[in-house]
Amino acid sequence: MVKNALQAQLLKAGLVDNKKAKKLSKQAVHEQRTGQSNDAELKAKIEKDLQEKLAKDQALNLEKKRQLEEKTLQASVIQMISHHKIKDTDGELTYQFIDENKIKKVYINQQIYNALVSGSLLVAKDQGGYAFLPKALADRINEKMEGFILVNNAENKEAVTDEEDPYAAYVIPDDLMW
Incomplete structure (x- = not known):
């Protein structure tokens, strides 16, 4: 009943029992028939x-x-x-x-x-x-x-002077030499 060699080796070693091996193989067969596998999630x-x-x-x-x-x-x-x-x-x-x-x-x-x-x-x-x-x-x-x-x-x-400035008529030169 065991379908692959790995399952056979695990059964001989006593790591897995017959019931568990059958359940895993049935689950794998079911996934193949229905197309429900983790591959779709992995691909996504x-x-x-x-x-x-x-x-x-x-x-x-x-x-x-x-x-x-x-x-x-x-x-x-x-x-x-x-x-x-x-x-x-x-x-x-x-x-x-x-x-x-x-x-x-x-x-x-x-x-x-x-x-x-x-x-x-x-x-x-x-x-x-x-x-x-x-x-x-x-x-x-x-x-x-x-x-x-x-x-x-x-x-x-180009700066605009304030219209209310009382000293707006007086130009202040910026090139004074002291």
Whole structure:
């Protein structure tokens, strides 16, 4: 009555009795006839795990792609800054600005100083220092990625004054030399 060799060995060893062996073989035959087996549950679990793994892999791929695009954009902005920065800026005048809550001082010539004060030039971060860029280029860089433009005096000139301010008629120059 024992259908396979393993059951025969277990019976001989005394680990399983005849009644238990018959019950297991009948259960196996019944599962084969009705198609009710644990295989369906196992296949469903495997399919579910596969779907979860695919979703996780897609999320990781999207994150890697986003990081790569961000690095590419940052590299292109750095290249634009280094390619278009104004080269001959050394001079005797000092220009101070704030970078990461620290006051920075650069020495520039009078022409660059006047352009910075008027807002036609802007200060941007360059790899190890600072670069002076034309306003149009700086606006394009700021549209692509923020954080590179440090000083933009053109925005200060566009600020709206309060109508009830008694000193609104008096213009305060921001290029005073002490």
